Amino acid sequence: MRKTTNLITGIGGFVASHLADYLLEQGEVVYGTCRWIEDQSRINHLKANPNFHLVPMDLNDLSSCIKAIEEVVPDYIFHLAAQSYVNDSFRYPEETLRTNIIGTYNLLEAVRLLRDSQISQLNSDEGYDWDPVIHVCSSSEVYGIVKSEELPIKESQPFRPANPYGVSKVGEDMLALMYWQNFGIKTIRTRMFTHTGPRRTMMSAESHFAKQIAKIEKGLQEPIVYHGNLNSLRTWADVRDAVKAYYLLVHKCPPGEVYNIGGNTQKTVGEMLDYLISLSSAKDKIIKKMDPVLLRPNDVTLQVPDSSKFMNETGWKPEIPFEKTMEDLLNWWREYVGR
Secondary structure, three states: OOOOEEEEEOOOOHHHHHHHHHHHHOOOEEEEEEOOOOOOHHHHHHOOOOOEEEEEOOOOOHHHHHHHHHHHOOOEEEEOOOOOOHHHHHHOHHHHHHHHHHHHHHHHHHHHHHHHHOOOHHHHHOOOOOOOEEEEEOOHHHOOOOOHHHOOEOOOOOOOOOOHHHHHHHHHHHHHHHHHHHHOOEEEEEEEOOEEOOOOOOOOHHHHHHHHHHHHHOOOOOOEEEEOOOOOEEEEEEHHHHHHHHHHHHHHOOOOOEEEEOOOEEEEHHHHHHHHHHOOOOOOOOEEEEOHHHOOOOOOOEEOEOOHHHHHHHOOOOOOOHHHHHHHHHHHHHHHOOO
16 A cells, blocks of 8 residues: 655755654655755755655756656645745845745646646556645744734734745745635645754754854853844744644645644743753853844844644644753754864
């Protein structure tokens, strides 16, 4: 009997690597898309698993998407690939928009073309029509600047994206909805709020702080932690809880829907930094210093979701506490720096 087959775009990424771990633990088959230039260090531990496979694909090339999907014939597609660094989206807005909007279009259009032409003889032979469920990973950044009286943020909250990344995610989000409404492509959207954990190298606030603390402990940096805005209020979720949510999403939620997902611990960025410092052997020496370079032109300061819609439909809830998430993140950086 054919095992459930999953395709994860951007397999070398932080969340994608954890999702692959979880799917393989369920005994399912995982194909991950990659480009020749990408870092694969997060998935090296998976390459000996017979249920794990790499498939070349470039989201910016429609023919590449068609070839990859035709080769895999996935039951579920988790579209996680993106230019996802907010600061870089200001430096490279065109690349951000192209990858996240046109790349998503190419993926969805490839699925539509293959499904409608019924090219996959494999599925016809097995007695069913190929019609995959597609998780399109949008972002809480689509909401942008939110007023305090609008908290917690519901899925009906107006879009006010505050950076090119947020704009690109609005486009991706709406493309997924349009492909469901017009073509019946089974897309389900998530707007995930702040999530982190081991393997996060993108310089989000908590990862940037953990890296600096690890370097200070090893004598590779003076005992100063540089920071930007410390007043932003967020909920914090663990990546390992996030990927369980994504698994439940494609198995329990109806196509065409959108869900906020986030943690249940609220802290400011400053409170999070203070907790990370408290875990350090150098805590008595560390000084905090604001670096203007780390301030965004327009910062999103209130990121508190209402996740009740998703929790009610799936039974999911965050299980890993904030303290363990931060400890595991810092420990990962302690091993990673100086390699």
